[in-house]
Amino acid sequence: MASEPFVQTRKNMKRKLTLSFLLLFATSLLAQPESPFLEGESGYSFVTHSLKIAGSTLEYDTWTGYLPMRDEAGELKANVFFVYYRKKGERAEKRPITFTFNGGPGSSSVWLHMGGLGPRRILMDQDGASLAPPYEIVDNPHTWLTHTDLVFIDPMMTGFTRPAEGVDKKEFLGYEEDIRLVGDFIRLFTTRAQRWASPKFLAGESYGTTRASGLSGYLQKRHGMYLNGLMLISAVLDFSTIRYAENNDKPNLLIFPTMAATSRFHGMAGKSDQSLAEFLQEVETFTQNEYSLALLKGDQLSEAEKKALADKMATYTGLSPQFIQQSNFRLQVGPYNKELLRDKSGETVGRLDSRFKSYDYKDAGERYEFDPSYNATIYGPFTTAINDYVARELGYQNDLPYEILTGRARPWNYSNVQNRYLDVSQTLREAMTQNPYLKVWVANGYYDMATPYYATEHTLNHMFLKPQLKENIRLTYYEAGHMMYIDLPSLEQFAKDVRSFVEWGSGQE
Numbered sequence: 001m002a003s004e005p006f007v008q009t010r011k012n013m014k015r016k017l018t019l020s021f022l023l024l025f026a027t028s029l030l031a032q033p034e035s036p037f038l039e040g041e042s043g044y045s046f047v048t049h050s051l052k053i054a055g056s057t058l059e060y061d062t063w064t065g066y067l068p069m070r071d072e073a074g075e076l077k078a079n080v081f082f083v084y085y086r087k088k089g090e091r092a093e094k095r096p097i098t099f100t101f102n103g104g105p106g107s108s109s110v111w112l113h114m115g116g117l118g119p120r121r122i123l124m125d126q127d128g129a130s131l132a133p134p135y136e137i138v139d140n141p142h143t144w145l146t147h148t149d150l151v152f153i154d155p156m157m158t159g160f161t162r163p164a165e166g167v168d169k170k171e172f173l174g175y176e177e178d179i180r181l182v183g184d185f186i187r188l189f190t191t192r193a194q195r196w197a198s199p200k201f202l203a204g205e206s207y208g209t210t211r212a213s214g215l216s217g218y219l220q221k222r223h224g225m226y227l228n229g230l231m232l233i234s235a236v237l238d239f240s241t242i243r244y245a246e247n248n249d250k251p252n253l254l255i256f257p258t259m260a261a262t263s264r265f266h267g268m269a270g271k272s273d274q275s276l277a278e279f280l281q282e283v284e285t286f287t288q289n290e291y292s293l294a295l296l297k298g299d300q301l302s303e304a305e306k307k308a309l310a311d312k313m314a315t316y317t318g319l320s321p322q323f324i325q326q327s328n329f330r331l332q333v334g335p336y337n338k339e340l341l342r343d344k345s346g347e348t349v350g351r352l353d354s355r356f357k358s359y360d361y362k363d364a365g366e367r368y369e370f371d372p373s374y375n376a377t378i379y380g381p382f383t384t385a386i387n388d389y390v391a392r393e394l395g396y397q398n399d400l401p402y403e404i405l406t407g408r409a410r411p412w413n414y415s416n417v418q419n420r421y422l423d424v425s426q427t428l429r430e431a432m433t434q435n436p437y438l439k440v441w442v443a444n445g446y447y448d449m450a451t452p453y454y455a456t457e458h459t460l461n462h463m464f465l466k467p468q469l470k471e472n473i474r475l476t477y478y479e480a481g482h483m484m485y486i487d488l489p490s491l492e493q494f495a496k497d498v499r500s501f502v503e504w505g506s507g508q509e
Helices: 004-031 110-117 174-193 207-224 250-265 276-300 303-317 321-326 335-339 379-393 427-433 453-461 488-505
Strands: 044-053 056-070 076-087 098-103 120-122 137-139 151-154 198-205 227-233 439-445 473-478
Touching: 056 174, 056 250, 076 174, 098 110, 098 174, 098 207, 110 120, 110 198, 110 379, 110 453, 110 473, 120 198, 120 207, 120 379, 151 174, 198 207, 198 276, 207 227, 207 427, 250 276, 250 303, 250 453, 276 303, 303 321, 439 453, 439 488, 473 488
Parallel strands: 098 151, 098 198, 198 227, 227 439, 439 473
Antiparallel strands: 044 056, 056 076, 076 151, 120 137
16 A cells, blocks of 8 residues: 555645646647637647748648538538648738649549648659659748638548548539538638638639539529639549540540640650640641541541541651551540550650650550559659648648548449539539629640640630630640649749739739
8 A cells, every 4th residue: 555655745746737737728728829610629730830932931820620511400411621721910801712622533632732732842853753752841932822821621531531420421422412512611611710701712623623613603502602713723624525435526636735745745746946835736726627527527538538637647646647547536545645655665654744654564555554643653752741741740630541532432423414424614604604703714734634725725615705704714834734733843833823813813913
């Protein structure tokens, strides 16, 4: 049995520890900012950071964690993971705020977050190639936080976002289901963070541009939230422009300029005294005229016409006329990526960014084993970046796997467009018509084979906007791929372009 002095000492130690804990807790409460969320429910971490940019200091607060989504009866339906950056020292009602997400569907927001928009980014080579693991996170002087606050959102089954216990994930996996979840998150977040008076923007990449366009209509109709602008990065609004089918020639036509650019990059096409812009202007003219008319004829092409067309396409792609004819003049992503360098080096070129290349087990075959611009370039670095950054720098702990780009967001429900191609361009047209102040910025990568720039132009040209509304759309182009910001020169221009757009959309230009 312990002696009395020891018992007394233990009691004193316990009392001191309790007082120390209470003092520490009180101090931490005093250090917390006025919370934009309901205490005890959101479960987030809060940290303050600063960043040196061009000789000045950018100070900002960061909230990281879950925003619980409940129905009107108060039942928990989902926990949506977010990271919120707010610049210090500015009035919220004057400061723009941008809600950002990537695509997939099934992708987390890691690519925009750790690639170009956030205050910290994964260090890559100058052209966006991966460095050796375990990789390094560095300050991002090109962060969008200099001119807009940022909210990175992970949709259902991406990042740490999950359905509540007993709720089927299928309630959130589908075009309409996803729009409701993300749209209702934005509404709730805006209310809790007291940002209704702020200029509001959405930034989406890839399928995230589909989501952003859908949200432009949903937020207006459901919540009366009229936006200042949309940033559409590597856009796909009309899926008939990228989905190959025997009865749909659009993708074959609209990918062709990107294939030509890719062939030129790898030394298989183009003239030495011709710039990329000049080369593509020539290719686009051919695509819009000779090529489109030839595909329209189907099997009615004469032998002379077939030979002339194959020879012209071979000039622009470096592929053999025989391969082109064997493909019925309809080149596709996959076979093209495998064929381009087959006889030169045996390498395959990437889909997300066709500047990158790698080797398969066999040089033979119609399709590559993996996308060199994803598996061998960005997947490893970005996965390391977000897992390390969230835990170590943002102070948020979660034992769930952070889902980067997952098949767990399946099956995806497209029942709203049963037996049709999903097309949100008319939703965007309607939103822009009802809100004539809505601005749209579209960022395109010349070497993006997932969402080709020419397909995006085609979609925008078929929205039939009135001339005064079409002036609300800006397009920019970069000599990089789907994630153009991994290329350092493109990132620098990307940041300048978005600053100009935010000032324009906020009425500050």
